[in-house]
Amino acid sequence: MTIPKGQPALPVDFNLESEVSEIEGRDGETYLQFTTHMVTFYKQTYGEHSRFFMALRDGRLIGAHCSQCKQVMVPAATWHCPNCNFAEMTEIDLPHRGVLAYTAPITIFPSASFLGDAPFARGYVDVATEAPIASFLPSRLRTTTGLERPGIFVKGTEVPQGLRDKKPLLASELDFTTPEPPAVHKDAVKAAALKEAIAAMRKLAGDVGKSRRAQADLAGHEHLVGVNTGGGDFSISVADSRFSIVEGLSAGAEHTLVADDPEIFTRWVHDGSLTDAAVEGTLWLPHKEAFQLLPILDRLPRSTRRDLRDEKK
Amino acid sequence: MRKVGIVGAGITECRGRWIEATYWELFQQATRRACEDAKVTVDELDSVVYGIYNDIFEHQAIPESSLTGLIGMANKPGTRVTSGGATGFYAMRTAVMEVASGVSDCVLCVGGEKATDCFDPRSKSATPMVIDTIAKSWDPFYEYPLGATASDSYMQMCMGYDDTYPGDISDSDVRARMIEILCHSGNRNPYAQRREESVTVDQVKASRWIIAPFLRLLEACMYTEGAGAIVFASEDKAREIAERTGQPPVWIRGIGAANESYSPGRGGNYKPLNRIASDRIAAERAYQAAGVKPSDIKIIEAHDAFVAQLMITMGELGFVPIGKTRRLIDEGIMLDPKDLADDEAPGDGQLLINPSGGLIFGGHFVGGSNMFSTWSCRREMINRQIPLGLVHGTGAINACFGGAMVLELDEGGAR
Numbered sequence: 001m002t003i004p005k006g007q008p009a010l011p012v013d014f015n016l017e018s019e020v021s022e023i024e025g026r027d028g029e030t031y032l033q034f035t036t037h038m039v040t041f042y043k044q045t046y047g048e049h050s051r052f053f054m055a056l057r058d059g060r061l062i063g064a065h066c067s068q069c070k071q072v073m074v075p076a077a078t079w080h081c082p083n084c085n086f087a088e089m090t091e092i093d094l095p096h097r098g099v100l101a102y103t104a105p106i107t108i109f110p111s112a113s114f115l116g117d118a119p120f121a122r123g124y125v126d127v128a129t130e131a132p133i134a135s136f137l138p139s140r141l142r143t144t145t146g147l148e149r150p151g152i153f154v155k156g157t158e159v160p161q162g163l164r165d166k167k168p169l170l171a172s173e174l175d176f177t178t179p180e181p182p183a184v185h186k187d188a189v190k191a192a193a194l195k196e197a198i199a200a201m202r203k204l205a206g207d208v209g210k211s212r213r214a215q216a217d218l219a220g221h222e223h224l225v226g227v228n229t230g231g232g233d234f235s236i237s238v239a240d241s242r243f244s245i246v247e248g249l250s251a252g253a254e255h256t257l258v259a260d261d262p263e264i265f266t267r268w269v270h271d272g273s274l275t276d277a278a279v280e281g282t283l284w285l286p287h288k289e290a291f292q293l294l295p296i297l298d299r300l301p302r303s304t305r306r307d308l309r310d311e312k313k
Numbered sequence: 314m315r316k317v318g319i320v321g322a323g324i325t326e327c328r329g330r331w332i333e334a335t336y337w338e339l340f341q342q343a344t345r346r347a348c349e350d351a352k353v354t355v356d357e358l359d360s361v362v363y364g365i366y367n368d369i370f371e372h373q374a375i376p377e378s379s380l381t382g383l384i385g386m387a388n389k390p391g392t393r394v395t396s397g398g399a400t401g402f403y404a405m406r407t408a409v410m411e412v413a414s415g416v417s418d419c420v421l422c423v424g425g426e427k428a429t430d431c432f433d434p435r436s437k438s439a440t441p442m443v444i445d446t447i448a449k450s451w452d453p454f455y456e457y458p459l460g461a462t463a464s465d466s467y468m469q470m471c472m473g474y475d476d477t478y479p480g481d482i483s484d485s486d487v488r489a490r491m492i493e494i495l496c497h498s499g500n501r502n503p504y505a506q507r508r509e510e511s512v513t514v515d516q517v518k519a520s521r522w523i524i525a526p527f528l529r530l531l532e533a534c535m536y537t538e539g540a541g542a543i544v545f546a547s548e549d550k551a552r553e554i555a556e557r558t559g560q561p562p563v564w565i566r567g568i569g570a571a572n573e574s575y576s577p578g579r580g581g582n583y584k585p586l587n588r589i590a591s592d593r594i595a596a597e598r599a600y601q602a603a604g605v606k607p608s609d610i611k612i613i614e615a616h617d618a619f620v621a622q623l624m625i626t627m628g629e630l631g632f633v634p635i636g637k638t639r640r641l642i643d644e645g646i647m648l649d650p651k652d653l654a655d656d657e658a659p660g661d662g663q664l665l666i667n668p669s670g671g672l673i674f675g676g677h678f679v680g681g682s683n684m685f686s687t688w689s690c691r692r693e694m695i696n697r698q699i700p701l702g703l704v705h706g707t708g709a710i711n712a713c714f715g716g717a718m719v720l721e722l723d724e725g726g727a728r
Contacts, residue, residue, distance in 0.1 A: 025333040102473035102586050105465045106525045111445035112433040114460040122459045135578035140459045150526040155476040279525045
């Protein structure tokens with residue numbers, strides 16, 4: 001990764017002011033805390049792994065093969081077999097497809113370095129399926145059906161290995177960006193449920209207007225998102241540390257979410273979770289970008305409740 | 314090898330964050346309490362073994378250097394051990410070996426972590442940076458760049474297990490009931506981080522996904538700041554100290570450890586993703602060394618990073634069959650501490666599992682968590698007069714580090 005000229009090496013939002021602030025301990029006493037960081041830059045060598053990554057650059061997936069135990073190690077982390085007294089291993093070409101060794105976990109709550117990346121699936125792919133002994137290739141798993149969700153990446157699933165946009169690689173041949181949205185089934189029950197959901201969301205929007213914590217949750221975010229449900233459509237607008245609900249699909253919406261059952265929005269207001277709805281599939285999202293707003297919205301019911309409770313005290 | 318006993322133990326209160334103390338003070342507090350418990354002065358301690366997992370948490374690359382003088386260990390040998398989640402276990406193993414070999418008569422083993430000073434400026438909270446700091450334990454070539462974390466890698470192993478043994482750990486009611494029991498245990502531990510909490514089955518099942526579909530928020534261990542210390546002594550020294558304290562020594566009857574390969578795969582020496590082979594091998598070695606069977610043991614302090622993993626671990630340790638670990642709940646094997654008086658031992662067919670509340674309700678200050686478990690196991694063995702106990706530790710990618718230690722209450726057993 002190259003850092004563009006004139007830009008700081010760390011993202012601007014990492015550049016906290018260097019300061020010493022006061023913080024109250026559990027004992028009621030005042031303590032000091034200082035803002036600091038621990039960052040190291042690297043020009044890290046790939047060393048013996050270079051061969052594997054150079055092959056990848058050329059569109060080849062290679063493994064290390066041991067002629068004694070017949071094992072295949074991929075990625076080729078060593079060229080001397082640890083099972084056979086460090087016998088010399090040879091390079092073999094592996095197919096660009098394999099079988100998911102075991103059902104893959106989906107990360108919903110990522111680490112700081114991967115905020116914005118969730119949800120994502122990381123799994124192990126058995127590519128040297130012919131070998132009697134073989135390592136699994138650690139892989140990021142993607143789907144052409146929208147968000148990564150449980151039930152997609154199950155044990156035994158055949159996965160084409162998309163090795164970035166290099167021929168004869170497959171990533172560029174797959175369309176990850178325009179998944180087909182699911183159809184909703186409209187009926188009167190859902191229409192009534194939507195009415196209830198909109199009333200609940202508007203009540204929450206009003207509470208946000210009185211909640212410092214909730215406004216802090218929304219600060220700096222600006223979104224207009226359409227929602228298509230079995231009870232009708234509405235839009236969520238986030239601006240100026242507030243949110244509002246507009247009936248119908250607003251022109252200029254960034255994207256449209258789909259939920260056959262609008263009741264998930266009522267549940268959200270009552271401390272449910274839109275994030276969970278997305279993971280469980282009751283709320284369909286076209287892409288990861290659409291996911292990023294959900295954890296923020298999920299915080300609002302709790303934040304408003306805490307502020308209202310504090311106010312009562 | 315010489316016989317080795319535990320003669321003292323001390324822990325700090327487990328907190329989500331200690332504003333009032335840095336790890337310097339926390340390590341000293343644990344040391345102070347362990348010395349008080351053993352009625353020894355630091356002059357009687359020949360050496361120290363430190364358990365500190367991650368330099369990034371402490372924000373210092375040789376964190377033990379600043380502790381040496383403060384915990385009274387100036388001019389004595391000191392070894393730092395770091396082995397992921399199993400750091401505490403491996404530190405204790407090192408201390409035990411030091412006494413068993415005859416090199417030292419009395420060794421302090423102190424471990425801890427100060428995890429939540431980490432701060433993520435984008436989410437304006439600690440947790441994503443804490444997760445990232447742990448994720449830095451994964452290699453920079455293959456795993457870390459894919460977004461690997463402790464939770465996702467433990468869940469990968471759990472999902473591999475579920476693929477192979479369906480219907481066991483996948484029942485969220487069983488897992489939630491285990492959480493409820495651990496919560497009741499945590500309520501009884503005056504040092505537990507979540508001792509005031511009351512968590513029900515329904516709350517567990519309604520809590521948010523961390524890693525779908527096996528890990529909800531209330532099924533995971535915590536990030537804790539704290540420290541724990543254990544004093545190990547040779548047989549002669551232990552008996553002498555026991556005279557002073559009136560507390561029976563708790564002997565290390567057997568200890569076993571195993572680390573699996575980093576890479577998962579099929580056959581050979583690759584890590585099988587559907588089992589915790591490290592737990593099984595470590596436990597077998599500990600039982601062999603101790604000359605005991607799992608059925609001789611009634612109390613276990615296991616490293617419960619995640620409740621689904623705890624179920625598998627209980628299978629690997631030999632207490633329930635692999636594939637049928639849900640029997641812990643279905644057959645009432647896992648005792649609810651509410652059903653047992655404080656000085657009562659578990660009956661036949663019953664197990665006291667993590668009476669400390671475990672790492673889920675008690676605390677998880679990584680470098681010293683297994684000392685926390687040992688502190689609790691010893692305490693319960695003495696209070697309830699349980700002759701044998703087991704302490705377990707796990708760590709690293711896909712649960713590939715494992716350790717187990719069989720403890721034995723001195724035959725005198727008097728309180």
